[in-house]
Amino acid sequence: METNQNTEVLCLEGLKKSFGDLLVLDNIDLRVTKGETIVILGASGSGKSTMLRCVNFMEVPSGGRIILHGEQVGKENQNGSRTYDEKSLSDLRSRVGMVFQHFNLFPHMTVKQNVMEGPRTVLKCDQAECERRAKLYLDKVGLGWKADAWPSELSGGQQQRVAIARALAMEPDIMLFDEATSALDPELVGEVLETMKQLAEEGMTMLIVTHELGFAYTVADRVLFLSKGKILEQGAPEAVLINPKEEATKNFLRGHGSFRLPEPNLD
Amino acid sequence: MGYEWDFSVVFGNFDLLLLGLVNTLKVTGLALFFGIPLGLVLALMRLYGNKALRWPAGFIIEFLRSTPPIAQLFWFFFALPILLGVEIDPFSASVLTFSLQSSAFFAEVFRGGIQSIDNGQWEAAKAIGMTRNATLQRIILPQAVKRMIPAFLERAIELMKTTTLVSTISYSDLLYQANTIAQSSYRTLEVYTTAAAMYFVVILACSLLVGRLEHRLGRSGEITRG
Ligand SMILES: Nc1ncnc2c1ncn2[C@@H]1O[C@H](COP(=O)(O)OP(=O)(O)O)[C@@H](O)[C@H]1O
Ligand SMILES: [Mg+2]
Numbered sequence: 001m002e003t004n005q006n007t008e009v010l011c012l013e014g015l016k017k018s019f020g021d022l023l024v025l026d027n028i029d030l031r032v033t034k035g036e037t038i039v040i041l042g043a044s045g046s047g048k049s050t051m052l053r054c055v056n057f058m059e060v061p062s063g064g065r066i067i068l069h070g071e072q073v074g075k076e077n078q079n080g081s082r083t084y085d086e087k088s089l090s091d092l093r094s095r096v097g098m099v100f101q102h103f104n105l106f107p108h109m110t111v112k113q114n115v116m117e118g119p120r121t122v123l124k125c126d127q128a129e130c131e132r133r134a135k136l137y138l139d140k141v142g143l144g145w146k147a148d149a150w151p152s153e154l155s156g157g158q159q160q161r162v163a164i165a166r167a168l169a170m171e172p173d174i175m176l177f178d179e180a181t182s183a184l185d186p187e188l189v190g191e192v193l194e195t196m197k198q199l200a201e202e203g204m205t206m207l208i209v210t211h212e213l214g215f216a217y218t219v220a221d222r223v224l225f226l227s228k229g230k231i232l233e234q235g236a237p238e239a240v241l242i243n244p245k246e247e248a249t250k251n252f253l254r255g256h257g258s259f260r261l262p263e264p265n266l267d
Numbered sequence: 268m269g270y271e272w273d274f275s276v277v278f279g280n281f282d283l284l285l286l287g288l289v290n291t292l293k294v295t296g297l298a299l300f301f302g303i304p305l306g307l308v309l310a311l312m313r314l315y316g317n318k319a320l321r322w323p324a325g326f327i328i329e330f331l332r333s334t335p336p337i338a339q340l341f342w343f344f345f346a347l348p349i350l351l352g353v354e355i356d357p358f359s360a361s362v363l364t365f366s367l368q369s370s371a372f373f374a375e376v377f378r379g380g381i382q383s384i385d386n387g388q389w390e391a392a393k394a395i396g397m398t399r400n401a402t403l404q405r406i407i408l409p410q411a412v413k414r415m416i417p418a419f420l421e422r423a424i425e426l427m428k429t430t431t432l433v434s435t436i437s438y439s440d441l442l443y444q445a446n447t448i449a450q451s452s453y454r455t456l457e458v459y460t461t462a463a464a465m466y467f468v469v470i471l472a473c474s475l476l477v478g479r480l481e482h483r484l485g486r487s488g489e490i491t492r493g
Contacts, residue, residue, distance in 0.1 A: 058393060086398055094396035104391035108409050118395035121405060163391075170395055 007033045009069060009174050009205045010055065016063035017050055017229075024050045026229040028064070032174065035203040039216040039237075042226030043252055048209040051226065052176045055207065056096040057089050068092065069173060094122050097167030097175040101182045103159040105151040111138065111162050112147040118170045137165040141195050157188030161195050174205040181212060213256055217241050225249045276454040277461045280444075287444030288465055294358070294440065295427045298365035302426075303419075305366065306373025314378060315399070324374075331371035337432050340364045344436045357438035361430065369426050376418045380411035413484050420477045424470050441465060 008031055015028040024047045032038060042048050053059040055066065057073065066073050073092050074082035106114050115137060116130040125133070138144045141161040151159055160180060167175060177196065181189040193215050200206060200219050210216060216223055216237060223240040225233040227248045233240055244250050277284070312324035331339070344360035355363075384407050392402040434443035445462035449455045 056394060058390065090396040090398055092396075093394055098394040100387065100390065100394075102387050104385075104387035106388065106391070106406055106410075108413070117405070118397070121401050122396040166391075166395065 009034050009036075010207075011067040012055070012064065013067070014064035015051070015054060015061055015066065017047075017054055017059060018062050024229050025054065025061075028229075028231060030224075030231070032205060032207065034205055036221050037200040037204075037206045037208065037219055038222045038224060039220040040207065040209045040224045040226055041211075041213075041216065041240075041252065042224075043255075046226045047229040048226055049178050052098070052178050052207060052209060055174075055176060056093050056098055057084060058098075060084060068095065090122065094118070094170050095173045097170060097172035099160070099163050099167055099175070099177045099180045101179040103151075103156070103163040103183075105159055105162055105166070107151050109151075110147070111143065111149050111151065111154070114151065114162055115166045115169045118166065123170065133169045133171075134165075137168040138162070140168065140198075141165045142191075155188060156184045157191045160184065160192045164192075164195055164199075168199075174207065175199065177206065177208045177210070179209055179211070181210065211256065213241060213253070225252065270456070272457060273454060274457050274461070276448065276452040277457050280448045280452075283444050283448060284441065284461065284465065287439055287441035287462075288469070290358075290438065291427065291430055291440040291442075292469070294361045294365060294430045294433060294438070295423070297362045298369050298426055298430070299423060301362070301366035302369035303373050305370035306375075307377050309370060309374035310377035310381065311403075313374065314381060328371045328374050331368055332375070336364070336368050336429050337435065339368055340432055340436060357433065357436045360436060361433040361438050365426060365430060368429075369422065372422050372425075373419075376415050376422060377411070379418070380415040381407055383414060384410050416477060416481045416484070420474060424473065427466070427470060 010030070010032040012028050012030040015025055015030075016023070017025040028051060030038075040048050040051065050059055054061045057066075072082075074084040074088060076082055105111075106117065109117065112134045115134040119125040119130045119133050134147065135144060138147055141164050143158060143161055143165065146154060146158065146162075151162065154162065164175075164180075180196070181192050184192065189212070193212060196206070196208065197215070197219050208216075208220070218237075220237045222234060223237050224231050225240055225244070225246070225248070227246075233244060233246045233249050240249065241253065244253060309324045309328055312320040313328065316324060340360065343364045344355060344357065347360075348355050381403075388406055388410070389402060392406045397406070430440060431442040433440050434446060437443065439447075441462055445458050449458040452458065
């Protein structure tokens with residue numbers, strides 16, 4: 001039991017989310033073990049973003065359970081419903097890193113201040129610890145030399161890598177990436193994917209929404225295909241990307257014609 | 268038939284005009300000092316308060332914006348003392364009126380500034396676990412205030428011009444002093460020209476100063492893409 005809890009970072013049980021009458025997530029079950037890299041694919045509107053946003057309660061789920069490191073989020077009321085006070089949500093979010101399509105750096109702060117903001121205001125780290133983390137994680141994304149630059153002075157790819165460092169500085173248990181490269185010019189996509197790949201290799205637990213199928217193929221331990229709010233198909237990258245069972249998955253993959261497999265011997 | 272300009276009256280009474288200018292600046296300065304924080308409070312109540320806060324804040328703002336400032340001034344100077352049973356001197360009535368009056372306008376400036384900040388900033392702060400208050404203080408307001416500087420300046424200038432109303436309740440601001448000197452000396456043209464020039468110089472100086480401040484702030488950090 002002990003080992004099971006130690007290795008399971010995140011567990012979604014019967015996760016549901018609707019906006020008004022629109023059911024966007026329909027009974028999602030997912031167990032994420034430590035160090036696992038999961039890529040989530042699916043057509044636009046299939047609920048990928050909503051799924052990630054439910055994990056850190058940027059959207060409050062309409063039903064189901066979210067369990068992070070064996071602990072269910074929120075406080076249980078007497079009637080079994082749950083309340084989510086600001087403190088426990090802040091706590092949860094400090095342990096779940098998120099990177100957005102639009103990098104959303106704080107433009108009035110330098111690169112270093114951006115990275116130190118979370119440790120300082122949320123974790124209440126002292127100055128030395130904030131500085132240590134800023135240096136460590138900016139170096140990790142290869143931008144230690146830009147510590148004193150303003151976000152506006154960086155390229156899109158560099159800004160996104162700072163956003164990754166800002167999330168890493170919280171030393172989270174799991175990282176969520178929502179189309180982290182979709183807003184980038186094609187020539188800047190590679191450096192961000194490279195950073196993400198490096199994190200995966202270092203054993204970071206990650207949930208990644210992306211349309212970069214080549215990246216999914218090389219980096220993912222598991223690929224999920226989401227359709228109309230359900231996990232339609234999941235498995236190893238070879239299984240889902242090369243030999244999909246479901247018609248919807250095949251259609252989706254056909255629509256991404258530019259996908260080239262890294263190994264030429266397959267197909 | 269050329270008019271014979273004679274500024275000797277102005278020179279002879281320049282200390283009185285200066286005193287008037289100082290009084291104008293005193294009322295304006297205090298109204299800004301109280302009005303800006305009060306405006307921020309009203310804006311936050313209106314934006315983030317529950318119904319019990321939002322509704323009164325909205326009412327106060329709209330009421331103050333939709334009544335003539337001179338009516339407000341008369342109310343605080345002539346009517347409020349009847350309610351309270353104590354005299355209110357012209358200076359206090361002026362500061363009270365213009366603090367409240369400008370707070371309504373500043374509330375709207377704050378609200379516009381806060382709402383102009385991209386929602387992604389809120390999301391990014393939330394995602395690292397920042398609370399709403401921390402996000403407002405450290406992420407939203409610093410950016411919003413920077414954008415609001417031109418609107419602030421415009422309101423402050425408007426405020427200084429509106430404070431000339433205090434001469435109607437015999438508070439000795441610049442306009443009141445000019446009236447007094449003009450009436451006793453009959454040098455109306457010279458006196459009012461000088462008074463107008465003094466307003467102009469002060470307001471121009473403020474504009475230039477704020478412009479430089481804005482330029483300095485503008486260099487630190489721009490708006491990020493996306
Ligand atoms: N805040 C919201 N309010 C209403 N509908 C929403 C909201 N967010 C997402 N949706 C809807 O939920 C569905 C799934 O959206 P999303 O999770 O963004 O899909 P994806 O990321 O896979 O493109 C879409 O139909 C979208 O319009
Ligand atoms: Mg999306």
